[in-house]
Amino acid sequence: DAGVIQSPRHEVTEMGQEVTLRCKPISGHNSLFWYRQTMMRGLELLIYFNNNVPIDDSGMPEDRFSAKMPNASFSTLKIQPSEPRDSAVYFCASSRDRVSEAFFGQGTRLTVV
Amino acid sequence: AQSVTQLDSHVSVSEGTPVLLRCNYSSSYSPSLFWYVQHPNKGLQLLLKYTSAATLVKGINGFEAEFKKSETSFHLTKPSAHMSDAAEYFCVVSDNRGGADGLTFGKGTHLIIQP
Numbered sequence: 094d095a096g097v098i099q100s101p102r103h104e105v106t107e108m109g110q111e112v113t114l115r116c117k118p119i120s121g122h123n124s125l126f127w128y129r130q131t132m133m134r135g136l137e138l139l140i141y142f143n144n145n146v147p148i149d150d151s152g153m154p155e156d157r158f159s160a161k162m163p164n165a166s167f168s169t170l171k172i173q174p175s176e177p178r179d180s181a182v183y184f185c186a187s188s189r190d191r192v193s194e195a196f197f198g199q200g201t202r203l204t205v206v
Numbered sequence: 207a208q209s210v211t212q213l214d215s216h217v218s219v220s221e222g223t224p225v226l227l228r229c230n231y232s233s234s235y236s237p238s239l240f241w242y243v244q245h246p247n248k249g250l251q252l253l254l255k256y257t258s259a260a261t262l263v264k265g266i267n268g269f270e271a272e273f274k275k276s277e278t279s280f281h282l283t284k285p286s287a288h289m290s291d292a293a294e295y296f297c298v299v300s301d302n303r304g305g306a307d308g309l310t311f312g313k314g315t316h317l318i319i320q321p
Contacts, residue, residue: 126309148308184249193238194252
């Protein structure tokens, strides 16, 4: 398996623009996680899905953030409108189930100017 | 609820000397525990995991960790540090009850290797 695949690897956008981050989990994995990593706050769980259903979105910072998982092989994290404080590395991870080890993608480095 | 505390934000050791990265956890149920490593500008890679089998767990790159229930600890060790071990290390707990908590990450320990 190719592992968890995230795109794009880098994204630079202007404040106010919509940003969409994409993730393809490992085939057969039932749980998918979106994390955000910054120097100030470390690694934060934003949302996680189990069997394509959002289970816990308490980490989503505000209504500007939304995540979807339309099928078992694809998820998106959207920020609209984006702000400079959203600049971070966003990781997607998947696991066989909600308690097994998670496998991480390479991350998307987002810069909002 | 579950939580994990990494007791040191930074650890510095000389190359060839032992490494100890400390982690304490809290869980209402029998936990699974993991250590992940993140090299600069990279994603997180699983080093090792404990899932209620042997309490001493061996991982990749010569690392190992011991689950001590009485101390609620899961410290990561390596007998001899290598320059390539310089990275950020995360201790992770999962409480195994299939609830909504999922995985809980510690804040990370930055390991510095002095030549």
